[in-house]
Structures are given as structure tokens and as C-alpha cells.
Amino acid sequence: MSILLVDDNPRIAESLAIAIDLAGHRLDVASGPEEGFSLLAAQRYDAILLDLNYAAGRTDGAEGLAMLERLLADDPGACIIVITAHSGIKLAVAAMQAGARDFVMKPWRNAELIAKIEVAARRRPVHPTTPEAAMAAEPARLLGESDAIERVRSLVRRIGPTMAGVVVTGPSGAGRGLIAAAIHAASTGSARAMVRIDLRDPLAWDRLDQGTPGATFLLRHPDRLDEVAQARLLDRLGPEDRFIAIADTPRAISPALARRIAMVEIAAPALVERPADIPLLARHFARIAAQRHGRPPPRFTPAAEALFAHALWPDEARGLAAAIERALLLGEDGVIDAALLTPAPVAGMAGT
Missing domain, CATH: 3.40.50.300 (P-loop containing nucleotide triphosphate hydrolases)
Incomplete structure (x- = not known):
């Protein structure tokens, strides 16, 4: 069974990864909603473990509940188990009312959590195994x-x-x-x-x-x-x-x-109509390219990040993906600088 954990606590991820591996399942980890959606765009998971708070000092669960809403809007049958602290029972109830399959409170016993995941995942329709269904x-x-x-x-x-x-x-x-x-x-x-x-x-x-x-x-x-x-x-x-x-x-x-x-x-909107999405898409394409070529996800320099909003990308998102894959292959030390990216400049956008 494939499981996605969306949680920004590396200790939780490390502990859970060992337990899930021993149970015969596979765990992928995303440190927040953006990385979670990126992984979900690349593959489907049997179950999603979703923490409700990510930003420092946040305890209202708004980030996690917003991700839950969008996950279920995209896939009403998604098997989602939310993670909350002992003081967050009201958040857990709100998440269940919104469509989560179950909830677990910190700290948990790994055996109990895995049992919850397995029970919840069994309630999701089994994926057909024919090539057409795949x-x-x-x-x-x-x-x-x-x-x-x-x-x-x-x-x-x-x-x-x-x-x-x-x-x-x-x-x-x-x-x-x-x-x-x-x-x-x-x-x-x-x-x-x-x-x-x-x-x-x-x-x-x-x-x-x-x-x-x-x-x-x-x-x-x-x-x-x-x-x-x-x-x-x-x-x-x-x-x-x-x-x-x-x-x-x-x-x-x-x-x-x-x-x-x-x-x-x-x-389909052109990238020039959604410039704020370009950095997010760039990081998504970088993760995919890094996985394809067996490299760690690269880091973009501030100059590269600035370039995303001030350039016209030939062939739109497909061209952006190709430019990032090429930069990943040519870059050193896991860093992509603006010099490795070759879009066409947008007239009149410089300095905006």
C-alpha cells in the first residue's frame, strides 16, 4: 500500500517511515501542502496522512483543512486521515465532517496508526489492475x-x-x-x-x-x-x-x-495569466526531473526565482518543464541559477 504523509516534522516522518516499512507498506513524505500536491500530481496514493498545521505558531488547522477540501474536491474518494494534537479534537471533528476517513492524535502508537490506515484504505474502491484501468x-x-x-x-x-x-x-x-x-x-x-x-x-x-x-x-x-x-x-x-x-x-x-x-x-490559462503559479510549477517539475535522473531535488537561487515571474516561457508549462530539466542536468551542487534557464524575456515586465 502506498501512503503519503504531509507533515513538516522530520522526526515524525522518520519514525513513521520505519514502522510503515516494517508493516510492508511504502511511505512518501511531503513537508507541506505544496510538496504534497506536487507528489499527488505525479502518482495516486492509497491513503494520505494529513497534518493540519504547518506555519510556525499556527494551531487553527486552517492550512490542513484547506488542503483537505481541495483534495476531496479533486478526488471525492480519497482516503485521508488527519493528524492533530490532543487539544485539537474540534479540528478533528471538523475534518471528519468535511470528509476525512478518520483522525489520529499526537502522540500515537505506530501499530494503532497503521491499523487505522489499513482499515480506512480498505473502504476505498480497489484500483483495477488492467492496463486500461491503470x-x-x-x-x-x-x-x-x-x-x-x-x-x-x-x-x-x-x-x-x-x-x-x-x-x-x-x-x-x-x-x-x-x-x-x-x-x-x-x-x-x-x-x-x-x-x-x-x-x-x-x-x-x-x-x-x-x-x-x-x-x-x-x-x-x-x-x-x-x-x-x-x-x-x-x-x-x-x-x-x-x-x-x-x-x-x-x-x-x-x-x-x-x-x-x-x-x-x-x-487553459497561459503562464503569463498565472505568474504566481510559476515558482510552484517549477519546483514540481524539478522534483519530477530529479526523480527521473536519480538526483536530489535542486535548489533555485534567488536570481532563478526572480526570473520565473519576469520571463515568457516558450511552449508554456511544457517549455518550463524542459528548461528546468535541462538546468538540472547542467547545474552543479544541486543548485539551479538563472544563467542555466533560457526563457525569452517579456517586454515591459522588467522591474515590475
Whole structure:
């Protein structure tokens, strides 16, 4: 069983890691909400242990309760056990009312905590083990705290559970595919993998006939088809299926086809619309790259941190991820400086 601990106390993490390993489970540790969401964006966990306070001197539990709310909004079935002090029984009750599976008070006995985790995790639906189901269970969390990405998350929560066709627009590299995956993850058909079709490939059209009724299809670039091809596509869409499209110019989609695949538009925001999210995304991409290449997570210098808010990143988040991975490989002593990052400067943003 995979368990995520979100707690800023290294002694608790070290002690619990030993106990969980002896019990035959695996523990990953995040020191706070930002790192926790970063790990959750990379993989799914069977259970989450969530401390409620992180900032020095805070005892109101607001940070942990806010993370709990967002975790459950993204994944209503998440198995979350909150951690609180003896004086925090009211916080524990509030967390349970908000959707936590259980709570544990400090100090605890490791054997009792592990038993609670195992009982709570058994109440979560078992993940299917087929390749299709494994693909469907991939994480689809949208990272960021900006108003721009929160608007996207809000739309995903409202539209995801419906059968409405959705077209995801916005710049290439801004996370359109991830938004499409999040829509599917929020749907009633999330247990089945989306059937992904690049409509520019004539051979890929055969996949339209491979899904069983009620399948979800991800259609890339319907706006690049001419009128005849769009009419052919419309004729092949199953009446019981759900369609999510990714398009550069949704107005190029014919009205008849749009009624099936583009009833609602969700625009992926460019990084310039969410500059405050860039450092968070950068640290997330750095963790992923470090894990891929077997290196410790790097540290960004103040100059590199300043660059994030004052630069235009070609290819959006995808380009930012590539720049950080390249800088990780070229950097020394686990440090990434601005000189290793090569974005294009934004005119008029210097000195703001």
C-alpha cells in the first residue's frame, strides 16, 4: 500500500517511515501542502496522512483543512486521515465532517496508526489492475493557487460529472491534455480509460469504433478538419459516448459537430495569466526531473526565482518543464541559477 504523509516534522516522518516499512507498506513524505500536491500530481496514493498545521505558531488547522477540501474536491474518494494534537479534537471533528476517513492524535502508537490506515484504505474502491484501468487511474491534478487555475478547477468540477461535450482551448503546452484528463477523472465514467484519437491521423479514426457504449473519447484537433471530414466525424460519433476535444480555434468547428463535442469551452490559462503559479510549477517539475535522473531535488537561487515571474516561457508549462530539466542536468551542487534557464524575456515586465 502506498501512503503519503504531509507533515513538516522530520522526526515524525522518520519514525513513521520505519514502522510503515516494517508493516510492508511504502511511505512518501511531503513537508507541506505544496510538496504534497506536487507528489499527488505525479502518482495516486492509497491513503494520505494529513497534518493540519504547518506555519510556525499556527494551531487553527486552517492550512490542513484547506488542503483537505481541495483534495476531496479533486478526488471525492480519497482516503485521508488527519493528524492533530490532543487539544485539537474540534479540528478533528471538523475534518471528519468535511470528509476525512478518520483522525489520529499526537502522540500515537505506530501499530494503532497503521491499523487505522489499513482499515480506512480498505473502504476505498480497489484500483483495477488492467492496463486500461491503470491508464484511467493516472493522476489528473491541476497544480496552482492562482485565480486563473482555480476557475478551471471549478469548471472541471461542475462539468466533469455531466455528459456535455467539452472543448479545451488555450496555448499549446499550457496543460490542455491535463485539463481533459481532469474532466474525465471527474466524470461518472472515470473508471474506464479515455480513448485518445489524433484526428490528423486517418488510421486513428478506427478507434472511434473500438469503444463500448458510454466510452469517453479525447479528440485532438477537430478544428483542423475540413467541412467534409467534420461531417464524416459527426456521423461516426456514438450517441451514448462522451467527447472531450482539444482545439486551437474552436470557431472552426462546425455548429453541428460543436453541439456534440464542444458544448462547453474551458480555456487553459497561459503562464503569463498565472505568474504566481510559476515558482510552484517549477519546483514540481524539478522534483519530477530529479526523480527521473536519480538526483536530489535542486535548489533555485534567488536570481532563478526572480526570473520565473519576469520571463515568457516558450511552449508554456511544457517549455518550463524542459528548461528546468535541462538546468538540472547542467547545474552543479544541486543548485539551479538563472544563467542555466533560457526563457525569452517579456517586454515591459522588467522591474515590475
